[in-house]
Amino acid sequence: MFSPTLIMFFIFVAITLVITYWASGRTKTSRGFYTANRSISGFQNGWAIAGDYMSAASFLGIAGLIAFFGFDGFMYSVGFLVAYLTVLLLIAEPLRNTGKYTMADVLSFRMHGRSVRAIAAISTLIVSLFYMIAQMVGAGSLVTLLVPQFSFNTAIITVGVLMLVYVIFGGMLATTWVQIIKAALLLGATAVLSFLVLDHFNFSLTAFFNTVANIHASVPGASGQPITKSILEPGLLYHGRFGPLELISLGIALILGTAGLPHILMRFYTVPSSKAARTSVVWAMLLIGAFYVMTTFLGFGAAALVGKADIGTHITSGQAIAYIAKHRSEAASLNAKLSSNGYIVPVKNNNLAAPLLAKALGGELFLAFIAAVAFATILAVVAGLTIAASSAFAHDIWLNIVRNGAGVEKEQVRIARITAGVVGIIAIVLAIGLKGLNVAFLVGLAFAVAASANVPAIILTLTWKRFNRAGTIAGMLVGLVSSLVLIAVSPAVMPTPIFPLENPAIVSVPLGFIAAVLGTLFIRDAQAEANYAELTVRANTGLGAEV
């Protein structure tokens, strides 16, 4: 019953619950609940951002993608780091200087009234909730595989209840420390695993890459004949007519989307100043970069050292649909990949590349440690998402829209806790209900909506004096709706797709920007233009920033 994995998992839970108890004594106000009283240092926040950002999808998913698709999987690693330049150069400091708790604060700084705040809150809720469901369904499948004692539903409910305890009792302070501990565990585990891989090759990178270069996989060629290539070569995941466009579109979603993820943006309100916000991004970039460089060893290491007879076994689209129908839940949990031209790569145990590598190199005990780290990883991310979704409900919709900004402080904290509970329970129920669906597209959707709806509005409100309410609403609505519609008719959802790309960003991001500009030019809004002076002075000097 008490496997090493469970024991390590219990130790993690026990430590985080002690932290939550400690944090609950310091979470009395809405400022405490949402921002940990802005008491987190830049260095700590850097670790927390890393913990908030490196999801199980990164740790397990990317290791698996690299193991199976080689170089193309590594493209995710690159995008996930470079994305932080957008955050560092354009978003973090102005956001900290002009907002209070949420992204909607910044967007409604110049555009007063309920409409802008409402759509910003809805966009926040969509991104957070979809991302959360994807994480939880992932958690369910993963934990079932790693800890056979847990059923799918038990795993989701355990994750859900723990995340609710952290958030409701410990607020942002407990969430922050859960994320910091998780980031340390994840980086530590990845470093040890990379060390073991290199040790296996006697620390010779030449030997490592020579072995990897000799692993081959095949993709369907233009004439239907499979093309076989080394997994170091590009083109195993993104191939065919739309392969290059898919790759560019993925890049756009990653590079811009990160700067519009509400749970990441919210982290910048936890530090005392915009300078601390800058320091946070710098530390986050060092940690996240180090992690993603090491995915090379995790992914290629798994390809080299763990048997993977499944690579390159392509079947035709008819068989693919049959495969998905037959193994619907399995396909969802194992990320069965239906490529744009109808070929399927049944990437069996894709998510387990890193854990299996751990087992091959470090034995059962190390596998147990990695499994516990994976669980901690999921918990830290869903806690951050819950608090972001709760702030959109309680601070934006309830306090500023329903109560018109006139709430009593005591009521605010209570509402924040209640909405966190509601959001969490909705996520648990949806995750259990959607377990048979392939939810991988939900993560793509979250990034696409963030990139197409949130980022154009944030950048334009900070930099363009003429920008106004009509522009904000048009840009966000078009960005939101076009991402949703394009994903609904994409190969990720439809067997015979209307839109050929899984990532809509290459179309939806320009649409979001164009709609924002056209909407702005449609009317003149003297108030929004007059407010620009105050916004830009505050954003660039920190005058009047929330303390």
Added chain:
Amino acid sequence: MLEPPTSRHHHLTPSDWEALESDPDFRALIAAKRRFVLPATIFFLLYFFALPVLVGYDPALMSRKVWGQVNLAYVFALSEFVMAWVIMLLYIWRARTFDRLETGIVDKVRAEFNV
């Protein structure tokens, strides 16, 4: 009409903010930021998207081996990490100038408005 979410500086009127925005010191801060942020952003976007464009449209070039078995695509991908860190370091270095200009403006405003 809602109040802005953050209104601690109530004693600064809209015309005060307007005046601050056109203050030469503030213009100098904005100009200094723009001189770094704009080129840096354009550069990193071009450098980043060069990778998927080249990998997608010239796979033969990118599959060329440049170091043992390691091909150009992989070396380019690794260089993206270095590029991101270098721009980050340059930004930290440049931000000292921004901070100095900013402190000057903030001190002036504090003295003038007694805040």
